[in-house]
Amino acid sequence: MTISQTNLAWATLLDLGPAEHGRHRLHDRLAHALRTAIRDGRLTEGATVPPSRALAEELGCSRWVVTQAYGQLIAEGYLCARVGSATRVSWSPDTAPPRPRARRVPAPPPVRYDLAPGLPDLRAFPRRRWADAVRTVTGSAVHYDLGLPDPAGHAVLRTTVAQYLRRSRGADADVASVSVCAGVTDGLVRTCRALRDAEGITDLAVEDPGWGRLRDAATSAGLNVHPVPVDHDGLRVEDLGRTPARAVVVGAAHQFPTGTVLSPARRAQLVRWAREVDGFVIEDDYDAEFRYDHHPVAVMQGMDPSRVFLLGSVSKTLSPALGLGWLVAPAAMTPALRAANLVAAAPPVLDQLALATFIDRGWYDAHLRAARRRFRSRRDLLVRTLGAQVPQGRVAGTAAGLHILLHLPDGADTRGAVRAAAAVGLRLVDLDDYSAKRSAERALVLGYGNINDTEIPPAVALLREALRSGVPRPRPDADG
Template sequence: MGRSRTSPGPAEDLLIELDRDAGVALHRQIEASIRADVRAGRLRAGTSLPPTRTLAAGLGVSRGVVVEAYQQLVAEGYLTSRPGGYTQVSASMPPVPADAGPAPPAGPSGPTGPAGPAPPAGPAQRPAARDVPVRVDFGYGRTDVSQFPRAAWLRSVRTVLTTTPNDRLAYLDGRGAPELHQALCDYLNRVRGTSCAPGDVVICNGYAQGISLLIEVLARRGARRIAVEDPSPDDDARMLAARAGLDVVGVPVGRDGVRVDALDRAEADAVVLTPSHQWPTGGVLPAAARARVIGWAKRRRAFVIEDDYDAEYRYDRSPVGAMQGLAPDHVVYCGTASKTLAPGLRLGWLVVPAHLVADVSAAKLLADRGSPVIDQLTFADFLARGEFDRHLRRMRPVYRRRRDALLDALRTHLPDLEPAGVAAGQHVVAWLPPGLDEAAVVAAAARHGVRVHGLAPYRLAGSGPGGLIFGYAVLGERAIAEGVALLATAIREVRGP
């Protein structure tokens, strides 16, 4: 294979968490983060770092701060730089001082997710009048596939078809193509703060198959109960667990994600979480809560299944690292291209604890003999070339404008609705004021040609505050404004005189 298939490629995004209240200069924090990533192998030799302007814009600092950090790391020998070229990770890393200790793990501060299933066809989700056309659809769990980077993907397809060795087109083992294992580890360790080794990766056909393989393996290993967040759209996990003979228990979600005190009482053998952007409420599980979840998993010898469905799309907050980087022996990381590129690719991946890899890959091999290898190699090349980073960087402002249009429209037409989870992702939850019936609002909106979904169908136990889920990824700003205005008319009808 050519260089783009084997080298780390450019790093157009980095997981760097800045604490402006820490009393430590920002350039020192950037230096420390990159230095730790190089020592831990999350940034491999030869990886090209983002241009100083790009990284500065992403972190919300001046370019001079990044320039100063890069210069210090070049002086220390961690990076190399030449005029007019990329700043790269040095091929020969300087020795680690004897008193430096091991490289620190990824910071804890910090559907997949919803895998885009059809919403339940409950009465509250059906238009009251079937002959009313849908004018604006705030459906969630979708990405704008019209923005798929066809030209860049085609370049990777051509590279694969002209350079792939013949043996890669034969049967592979259940884990998938080695090139994609390496490319994913380079990306996830750099951007999501995982502790990923190529031998821990299993390629699957999206999140749905990934969670199916995991539940099958856990059931065979003696698991009896699986916990899921409440509310949660994870029909895949619930149905598959029931089919495997496992009990399913819901764990309530608070403002910042799952309530760990309730998890302690669930007596589960595994829990499915969306810690970086809880679906649907948008909460981010704090560092202390993450540590408690990991402590729970270690005490019970249980597993955390981390569904990292849309963490790449963030607008008003710093990056939040994956939980897997904190406890790779107890956390299974689930990722997918469905929210970032297109669900039709059916590309997903699991980063599995080493002692589960053989069982999960055997289950994958039995299920379908492996995912399509041309697609795997194409995605590997796409990642290694830095095209995935460029696509995400191009799409963030697109989705941010649509998010902003939704928030502006809600402030204008429905100021008493309370948006939540707005800092990231492709959807917003808006809590309804007390006394406004969720089902009635959904039905009235349908009569006005607006499709919007409530939270009630996704609650596992009991009731909770009413809310509406607004997916905005595939809507233009004008359509968003029109839809909220129509919804406001519908809500006035529900409220009455």
């Protein structure tokens, strides 16, 4: 119970506990319980404890037990009593003797500029229209929509997503093949479990470098992970054939973090590989809506729906806070997918219906059009500013997505630059953070999704200074 406005401690729960050695007498146990309540902060300084008669009646003991306990705590300084006034708590952490404090590790400085990848423009989240969508479905949802959700996702959203993927991404999808999940990582875990249980697949190939959470998701699902290198045409399929994997995760439209697009020849080669090994391709379509030089490349899933899983979400287009994504599975794998993930929790039904409304009313397409214009302009500004202030760097990656790759000269200390930048409030990420092992290539992965245009020049200025501190100085000659 809570203490009333008059600050009475009548309602504090007291655990007298069993009779123990040294505290077998009831008044000792009561004093211990009150002392603990005071030290834990449940009875604060100035709180009034119950009159002895009232507390004795509540505990079913004699009044003597209570007065003895109160007397002990008064002597110890936990309580104070005055004639004609209530007995009150007189102890607080401020009046207690200071305890030795553990040595505090200095907190890192606050982030002033964020050039790390992974987030869209959170300032541009369409709050009003999303709120309208939530309000609409809350008022219109039928009563059975408010019951236990379908583990595969609400049929309304699955239908809407299938239609959206067919028209915008060239996918071969229908309501039966679509499952709603919490995002790409959740969808990958579900897929890996289904492949393990239904197909006996124990090994999964991933792109190297690549998003570390995908490797962690596969490992958590019980699969062995095999990194496969990426070059300017995307995943090296010939190297994939040297692994025992029968499944592979690939970012075909825009690989993270290199920014390459899987070439048409590699796409065809990858589909042939899946057929030859009786395996599967898991396509991570994480930010394919953002292509700035021409229309986005269609998904691989349309080339062979029987061999390709398609993963997507709104984490990079709206916000990861929504926790909404989708998984399109081959028709033959759909029963196994549902059976292997019986306890998988679908996102909240009202959020699913809100996303369906948001897409059906054209608000999602309008948001993406505005976001593409904003990100294209921001990317151009970042590239120009880097060219002027960091001329030793070379920008790489397709004009797409929410990040670029900044290659640096050999010998550049990218890790030192990341540390130096963090010390002045600039968040950077080293390419090596996404690699299975440290490589000789020196590069930074720079995200521009969650930064204002006006922040880019000062952020790049701090980046320039961090790189200067991260470049090893030449050693003096042996002769001095």
